[in-house]
Amino acid sequence: MDGCKCFYWNTNYDVYTTPELQPFTLPSPIPQWPQGQGFGTGVICLGQLEVIQITNFENVWSCNSSKDKKNCATFYKPVDIPDGFFSLGHYSQSHDQPLHGFVLVAREVSALKTGKNFHHVTESPALTKPLDYTLACSTDDWGDGNHYGCGYLWLPQPAEGYKPMGYLVSSSPEKPSLEEVRCVREDLTEKCETWFGKQDLAVEG
Numbered sequence: 001m002d003g004c005k006c007f008y009w010n011t012n013y014d015v016y017t018t019p020e021l022q023p024f025t026l027p028s029p030i031p032q033w034p035q036g037q038g039f040g041t042g043v044i045c046l047g048q049l050e051v052i053q054i055t056n057f058e059n060v061w062s063c064n065s066s067k068d069k070k071n072c073a074t075f076y077k078p079v080d081i082p083d084g085f086f087s088l089g090h091y092s093q094s095h096d097q098p099l100h101g102f103v104l105v106a107r108e109v110s111a112l113k114t115g116k117n118f119h120h121v122t123e124s125p126a127l128t129k130p131l132d133y134t135l136a137c138s139t140d141d142w143g144d145g146n147h148y149g150c151g152y153l154w155l156p157q158p159a160e161g162y163k164p165m166g167y168l169v170s171s172s173p174e175k176p177s178l179e180e181v182r183c184v185r186e187d188l189t190e191k192c193e194t195w196f197g198k199q200d201l202a203v204e205g
Contacts, residue, residue, distance in 0.1 A: 048109050048126040048188060050085075053102040054078040057091060061151040061171045072096075075151070075169035077180075078103050086127060086182040089166015103166075106182065127182040130156035133175045136167065158183035165189075 043050050057076035072095035078087050085105040093101055108126040133154040140150065154176055156164040162183040168176045 045109065046188075049106045049184070050109055051104040051106045052082065052085060054081060054105050055102045056080040057099070060090065060169050063151060077168075078105060081105050087180060088182060088184070089164070090169050092169070106184070124161060124185055126185050126188055128159055128162055128185075129178045130158055130164065130181060130183050132157040132178075133168070138173070140173070156181055156183055161186050163189045 043052050056079050058079045060075045060077050062074040063072065073092050074095065075090055075092045077090050081087060082105075085107045087103070087105055089103065091101055091103045093099060106127060134157055135152060136155045137153040138151065150171055150173070152170045152173060154168045154170065156168070158164055163186050164181075164183050166181075168181060170176055
């Protein structure tokens, strides 16, 4: 499939389980600051959604090239997500730098909190489970069996009026659970540019 090309997947690459990438660390510990308010709480309100950063991950699958670490990547799922928040997709990173990224997880803001801030009122929830998944790419497409382990890239299929915010990766051909991710209501998203094309971004509508 064409989607595999953006990961440089071809038969010259080996698939394997790598040791965990070491997280990025500063030369000295960060001072302990008192708990702040607003943005200082770690929760950002986007109107009908609240989001927080997740930096704890579980290794799902790795793809390796013996030629260039920039073409080696590990795919992760976010873990330790607070109650009430939901994943919007998985995270991936090349092997040429320490693990340093994050993903956003989201929860719907209650009507009591939103008050009169909305431009319009809708009964549709801001977040909903996908209806299904489409297999966007997999190591099965390589065809020659010259690899170790398997990786599968899934795109959530949303209900009408909703958008998927990211992909999920698995090491099994079985579809992920529909509970694992949420899609965002379309009017709360905007187009954003990425290095491989246009994607949707969850924002206040």
